[in-house]
Amino acid sequence: DAGITQSPRHKVTETGTPVTLRCHQTENHRYMYWYRQDPGHGLRLIHYSYGVKDTDKGEVSDGYSVSRSKTEDFLLTLESATSSQTSVYFCAIRDRGSGNTIYFGEGSWLTVV
C-alpha cells in the first residue's frame, strides 16, 4: 500500500459537465501521475506532476487539466466531459525509497452518458 486514495471511485456524469477526480497521498512523494486505462490500449499517461504547481502533459492530455496546490493532492479535471472520456482513471506515485518504483491507486471508474 503506497498510501494513495482516489475519489470518487465511481461516477456517472452527463456529457458537457465538468468533473474533478482527486488523488491523495500521505507519504510526501514528489512525483504523481494520472493514467487512463482503456481496452486494447493498456494505460496511457494523461498528465504528471513533479512538485507543487509543477505539471506537464502526457500522451493523451487533450480535454484534461490538472492542478497540484499541495504535495499530497493531485487533481484531474475534465472541463466538459465527453463520451470518449469514459474510462478508468488511475493515479500513481513514484517512490524514491523503493528505487523509483511507481505504485498505483485503486482507480476511479468514470462513465459519461
Added chain:
Amino acid sequence: AQSVTQLGSHVSVSEGALVLLRCNYSSSVPPYLFWYVQYPNQGLQLLLKYTTGATLVKGINGFEAEFKKSETSFHLTKPSAHMSDAAEYFCAVSDQDNQGGKLIFGQGTELSVKP
C-alpha cells in the same frame, strides 16, 4: 521514443503448466522494465522490475523475467500456473530518471488458467 509490444492479448494455460507472457520493447536509451498484474476491478500491482545488474529478475508469486538486450525482450514466466494467476498482465518501459520516470505500457495480456 519508447514503445512496448505484448504478443497476444489473451493467453490460456492449464493449471500446472508453464506460463509465458511475451514483451518486446523499443528504447533509444537503457531502459527500466516492469511487469504489473491487475486483478478484476483493482489497481495495478508490481510483479517485478529490471533496472540494472542481473538480467534475470525474480518477482512475487513465483514469477520471473529475463532482460535480453539483443532481443529487446523482457518475457514473463512462471513454471507452474495456479488458478489464482488469472488476471491481466502489463509490461511497461521507462527511460530511467529522464522524462520524469514516466511509464509506457503495452496493451496488456489477459491470462486464463483452466482447471
